[in-house]
Amino acid sequence: MRSADEQSVIREKAAWRGRARRFLRRLPAAVVLLLLVRGLVLLLIPPFSANLASYQASTTIRDRHGGELRIVLGPNDTFCLPVPLGKMGKWTPRALVSLEDKRFYRHHGIDRIAICRAAMQNLRAGRVVSGASTISTLGVKLTAPRPRNLWTKIVEARHAGQIEDMLSKDE
DSSP: OOOHHHHHHHHHHHHHHHHHHHHHHHHHHHHHHHHHHHHHHHHHSOOOOSOGGGSOOOEEEEOTTSOEEEEEOOGGGOOOOOOOGGGSTTHHHHHHHHHHOTTGGGSSSOOHHHHHHHHHHHHHHTSOOOOOOOHHHHHHHHHSOOOSSHHHHHHHHHHHHHHHHHSOSOO
16 A cells, blocks of 8 residues: 555646646647737738838938038937948947847847747736847837837737848848
8 A cells, every 4th residue: 555645646746647638638729829820910910111221310411521510309309310330340239239139140030038038027027027129120110110019019020020031130
Protein backbone atom coordinates (compact mmCIF):
# COMPACT_ATOMS: atom_id res chain seq x y z
CA MET A 1 0.00 0.00 0.00
CA ARG A 2 1.22 3.51 -0.85
CA SER A 3 1.69 6.32 1.63
CA ALA A 4 -0.42 9.46 1.54
CA ASP A 5 2.53 11.44 0.13
CA GLU A 6 3.02 8.98 -2.73
CA GLN A 7 -0.70 9.06 -3.55
CA SER A 8 -0.61 12.86 -3.53
CA VAL A 9 2.32 12.89 -5.98
CA ILE A 10 0.52 10.39 -8.25
CA ARG A 11 -2.67 12.52 -8.23
CA GLU A 12 -0.64 15.65 -9.00
CA LYS A 13 1.11 13.98 -11.96
CA ALA A 14 -2.23 12.73 -13.28
CA ALA A 15 -3.68 16.24 -12.98
CA TRP A 16 -0.75 17.67 -14.96
CA ARG A 17 -1.15 15.00 -17.65
CA GLY A 18 -4.85 15.86 -17.89
CA ARG A 19 -4.08 19.57 -18.26
CA ALA A 20 -1.46 18.81 -20.92
CA ARG A 21 -3.94 16.65 -22.87
CA ARG A 22 -6.62 19.37 -22.72
CA PHE A 23 -4.08 21.96 -23.86
CA LEU A 24 -2.96 19.80 -26.80
CA ARG A 25 -6.59 19.14 -27.80
CA ARG A 26 -7.30 22.88 -27.84
CA LEU A 27 -4.06 23.89 -29.57
CA PRO A 28 -5.20 23.21 -33.18
CA ALA A 29 -8.34 25.30 -32.64
CA ALA A 30 -6.25 28.13 -31.19
CA VAL A 31 -3.87 28.00 -34.16
CA VAL A 32 -6.78 28.08 -36.61
CA LEU A 33 -8.31 31.01 -34.71
CA LEU A 34 -5.01 32.93 -34.82
CA LEU A 35 -4.71 32.30 -38.56
CA LEU A 36 -8.27 33.52 -39.11
CA VAL A 37 -7.60 36.67 -37.09
CA ARG A 38 -4.39 37.26 -39.05
CA GLY A 39 -6.30 36.82 -42.31
CA LEU A 40 -8.93 39.31 -41.18
CA VAL A 41 -6.25 41.82 -40.22
CA LEU A 42 -4.65 41.45 -43.66
CA LEU A 43 -8.04 41.99 -45.33
CA LEU A 44 -9.23 44.87 -43.16
CA ILE A 45 -6.07 46.98 -43.06
CA PRO A 46 -5.30 48.75 -46.31
CA PRO A 47 -1.70 48.71 -47.57
CA PHE A 48 0.71 51.33 -46.28
CA SER A 49 0.53 54.28 -48.64
CA ALA A 50 2.01 57.27 -46.78
CA ASN A 51 5.28 58.78 -47.85
CA LEU A 52 7.85 58.17 -45.11
CA ALA A 53 9.54 61.47 -45.90
CA SER A 54 6.30 63.45 -45.47
CA TYR A 55 6.00 63.55 -41.70
CA GLN A 56 5.26 66.87 -40.07
CA ALA A 57 8.66 68.54 -39.93
CA SER A 58 9.42 72.15 -39.13
CA THR A 59 9.89 74.43 -42.13
CA THR A 60 13.31 75.93 -42.66
CA ILE A 61 13.52 79.19 -44.58
CA ARG A 62 16.92 79.64 -46.23
CA ASP A 63 18.67 82.42 -48.09
CA ARG A 64 19.98 82.03 -51.62
CA HIS A 65 23.29 80.64 -50.29
CA GLY A 66 21.58 77.92 -48.21
CA GLY A 67 22.01 79.63 -44.86
CA GLU A 68 19.15 79.35 -42.34
CA LEU A 69 17.09 82.49 -41.94
CA ARG A 70 14.20 81.16 -39.89
CA ILE A 71 12.68 77.92 -38.65
CA VAL A 72 8.89 77.72 -38.48
CA LEU A 73 7.52 75.23 -35.96
CA GLY A 74 5.50 72.31 -37.28
CA PRO A 75 1.97 71.27 -36.26
CA ASN A 76 1.26 71.46 -32.53
CA ASP A 77 4.32 73.73 -32.18
CA THR A 78 6.77 70.87 -32.72
CA PHE A 79 10.41 71.46 -33.54
CA CYS A 80 11.53 68.72 -35.91
CA LEU A 81 14.38 68.96 -38.39
CA PRO A 82 15.08 65.75 -40.33
CA VAL A 83 18.74 64.78 -40.66
CA PRO A 84 19.77 62.40 -43.45
CA LEU A 85 21.36 59.18 -42.21
CA GLY A 86 24.61 60.00 -44.03
CA LYS A 87 25.02 63.26 -42.06
CA MET A 88 24.52 61.69 -38.62
CA GLY A 89 27.91 60.09 -38.33
CA LYS A 90 28.32 56.42 -37.53
CA TRP A 91 27.46 56.52 -33.80
CA THR A 92 24.08 58.31 -33.82
CA PRO A 93 22.21 55.53 -35.71
CA ARG A 94 23.90 52.89 -33.55
CA ALA A 95 22.89 54.73 -30.37
CA LEU A 96 19.31 55.10 -31.63
CA VAL A 97 19.04 51.38 -32.40
CA SER A 98 20.63 50.52 -29.06
CA LEU A 99 18.17 52.68 -27.11
CA GLU A 100 14.95 52.28 -29.09
CA ASP A 101 15.04 48.85 -30.74
CA LYS A 102 17.99 46.64 -29.85
CA ARG A 103 16.74 43.77 -32.06
CA PHE A 104 16.15 46.10 -35.04
CA TYR A 105 18.37 44.10 -37.40
CA ARG A 106 16.87 40.75 -36.31
CA HIS A 107 13.12 41.35 -36.76
CA HIS A 108 10.82 42.21 -39.66
CA GLY A 109 9.17 45.33 -38.27
CA ILE A 110 7.56 43.62 -35.28
CA ASP A 111 9.57 42.51 -32.24
CA ARG A 112 7.61 39.54 -30.92
CA ILE A 113 9.92 39.16 -27.91
CA ALA A 114 9.26 42.78 -26.90
CA ILE A 115 5.50 42.27 -27.39
CA CYS A 116 5.52 39.29 -25.02
CA ARG A 117 7.66 41.19 -22.48
CA ALA A 118 5.41 44.25 -22.60
CA ALA A 119 2.25 42.13 -22.35
CA MET A 120 3.57 40.38 -19.24
CA GLN A 121 4.63 43.67 -17.61
CA ASN A 122 1.28 45.30 -18.40
CA LEU A 123 -0.69 42.30 -17.09
CA ARG A 124 1.31 42.27 -13.86
CA ALA A 125 0.82 46.02 -13.36
CA GLY A 126 -2.84 45.98 -14.39
CA ARG A 127 -2.25 48.94 -16.71
CA VAL A 128 0.01 49.95 -19.58
CA VAL A 129 3.53 50.43 -18.22
CA SER A 130 5.56 49.22 -21.18
CA GLY A 131 5.32 49.20 -24.96
CA ALA A 132 6.87 47.21 -27.76
CA SER A 133 7.30 49.78 -30.51
CA THR A 134 10.04 49.23 -33.06
CA ILE A 135 11.80 51.86 -35.12
CA SER A 136 9.63 50.77 -38.06
CA THR A 137 6.36 51.18 -36.11
CA LEU A 138 7.58 54.56 -34.83
CA GLY A 139 8.17 55.59 -38.46
CA VAL A 140 4.59 54.61 -39.29
CA LYS A 141 3.36 56.55 -36.27
CA LEU A 142 5.23 59.68 -37.42
CA THR A 143 3.75 59.57 -40.93
CA ALA A 144 0.16 58.84 -39.91
CA PRO A 145 -0.67 59.78 -36.30
CA ARG A 146 -3.70 57.94 -34.90
CA PRO A 147 -5.36 57.63 -31.49
CA ARG A 148 -3.55 55.26 -29.12
CA ASN A 149 -5.40 51.95 -28.86
CA LEU A 150 -4.98 48.26 -29.67
CA TRP A 151 -6.34 48.58 -33.23
CA THR A 152 -3.83 51.35 -33.96
CA LYS A 153 -1.01 49.10 -32.72
CA ILE A 154 -2.22 46.31 -35.05
CA VAL A 155 -2.38 48.72 -38.02
CA GLU A 156 1.09 50.08 -37.20
CA ALA A 157 2.50 46.56 -36.93
CA ARG A 158 1.01 45.59 -40.31
CA HIS A 159 2.35 48.73 -41.96
CA ALA A 160 5.76 48.28 -40.32
CA GLY A 161 6.00 44.85 -41.93
CA GLN A 162 5.10 46.35 -45.29
CA ILE A 163 7.75 49.05 -44.88
CA GLU A 164 10.32 46.38 -44.07
CA ASP A 165 9.37 44.66 -47.34
CA MET A 166 9.88 47.91 -49.30
CA LEU A 167 13.03 49.32 -47.70
CA SER A 168 16.35 48.09 -46.38
CA LYS A 169 17.13 48.57 -42.69
CA ASP A 170 19.40 51.55 -43.42
CA GLU A 171 16.71 53.19 -45.55
